[in-house]
Amino acid sequence: MxxxxxxxxxxxxxxxxxxxxxxxxxxxxxxxxxxxxxxxxxxxxxxxxxxxxxxxxxxxxxxxxxxxxxxxxxxxxxxxxxxxxxxxxxxxxxxxxxxxxxxxxxxxxxxxxxxxxxxxxxxxxxxxxxxxxxxxxxxxxxxxxxxxxxSEAYESEAPESEPHASGAHEGEDESEGAKLAFPGRENLPRVLVTLGTFLDEPELLAAIVDSLAGPEVNVVVAVNPSAQANTAPTDRAGVRVVGFVPMRRLLEGVDVVVASGGAGTVLAVLGSGIPMVLLPKGLDKPLNAERASAVGAAIVVDSPDQTGKAVTKVLSDESFAHGASMVAQEVAEMxxxxxxxxxxxxxxx
Structure with missing residues (x-):
């Protein structure tokens, strides 16, 4: 730090x-x-x-x-x-x-x-x-x-890092960081996938991204800052992979966040009024996920292959966005x- x-x-x-x-x-x-x-x-x-x-x-x-x-x-x-x-x-x-x-x-x-x-x-x-x-x-x-x-989503005054090598498309201006373009797909919901800065499991990330191939969504995958370029999920249409970008910028225009349930991510996302799909991985994450689900702001899944179905449900059921907005309102009053x-x-x- x-x-x-x-x-x-x-x-x-x-x-x-x-x-x-x-x-x-x-x-x-x-x-x-x-x-x-x-x-x-x-x-x-x-x-x-x-x-x-x-x-x-x-x-x-x-x-x-x-x-x-x-x-x-x-x-x-x-x-x-x-x-x-x-x-x-x-x-x-x-x-x-x-x-x-x-x-x-x-x-x-x-x-x-x-x-x-x-x-x-x-x-x-x-x-x-x-x-x-x-x-x-x-x-x-x-x-x-x-x-x-x-709590507030992290935002640095310093320029964010360049998007991950596998997420760059020739001729695109990457200076906007988290505002990654999806040409011809602008009308589709945007899903952010992140395992935070502590967990580095490229196979798990790839499995989550594969599960999201079903729903018609755009996917931004934020990889661990220490991840190597060749361990990132494969880039394809509708999927962009980025390195470290401050959370506030990552959340711009996002409709659902898929995460492992770390405290910082849960607070930043729900504090921004965005619903979640959570695959908790150890330590305090199962409890964080349980509480986010209890207030109606998240769906908790047991395996990455359940992610796509859960995202579809969150996008189609307005109650999850309402639950997240209720959390955001309480956070704003702190x-x-x-x-x-x-x-x-x-x-x-």
Whole structure:
């Protein structure tokens, strides 16, 4: 993220995800990439990450000398540093709120590490939450000090990358990025297919695109930024393949989004009032997909070959667009970034 937030300085601290996964498996025998049980998640977030990264995180925090530390909800390195430096802390959500049992297990694991220093795990002064209430679990209750923040599809002022090599057509002006032309097919619905920036499965993308050969639609396929040109789905009439393009531009003119259910994608798409077809792939994605379906904004499928039929249903049934627009309306009513910053600074006074 250093390039995205430049010129804000970024101080690196803590172990890599791969290092933590390896150590969790060594200690417990569990695969933390798939096992989201309280015991395994607690060992990953509140245990191993702290054991491997606390010293470096505290050192970097001392260098930066913060007045307030804002941490992702499951990041205990930041809360560890806040305890050592005696600095107030605020949590910032990324996904749907953690289940109470899971949150308590993670807190307990981190608290054990702090107790060795005769310190306690600091309670957050506030909780910044980008998820609208309608997408939370039915049993969810807003925590004390919750500050709702309006999520927005990413848009960079820098020129977007060129479309993927397999998506370029001779003689076309590609400077418009996401506004990819479909000559002679302009009247057809547009479908965006993306697995986000974390998942890179070219075979899965290709299978989804094959399934979309049935419906009369135009398809934009956003491949993983690290994907190689020869791993992208084959380009054909009605299908365009692009590299990294800011999400706001990708969503222009799109009628349905097919995705794997990552938090950033779901928030960006539903916040823009666009319905979805979701093929969830691991971690929090099944829950995100379940909640999007529960509010009538998405269809959840089990395999890529079901995608085409699901897209046809979403396009023909206006209730899905209505469900997405209801989510977008709630998102629009949440606090702006500027308002949230003001509220957070108030916690320092």
């Amino acid at each position: 250093a390039e995205v937030v430049a010129p804000v300085p970024v101080l690196h601290a803590g172990p890599t995800v791969e290092a933590v996964l390896t150590e969790v498996t060594r200690r417990t025998g569990a695969d933390a990439g798939q096992d989201m049980s309280p015991a395994t998640a607690a060992e990953f977030f509140g245990g191993v990450r702290v054991d491997l990264g606390a010293e470096e995180a505290v050192a970097q925090a001392r260098t930066f000398a913060p007045d307030l530390i804002i941490v992702e909800t499951a990041d205990y390195l930041g809360r560890f540093a806040a305890a050592v430096l005696d600095v107030p802390v605020v949590t910032h959500g990324v996904g749907i709120a953690l289940e109470e049992q899971l949150a308590h297990a993670m807190d307990a694991a981190a608290a054990t590490r702090l107790s060795a220093l005769e310190l306690t795990l600091p309670e957050p002064r506030a909780s910044v939450d980008p998820w609208p209430a309608c997408l939370q679990r039915d049993t969810w209750q807003p925590p004390v000090g919750r500050i709702a923040i309006r 606090n702006s970034v500027e308002t949230v910053l003001t509220l957070l600074l108030d916690h320092l006074s």
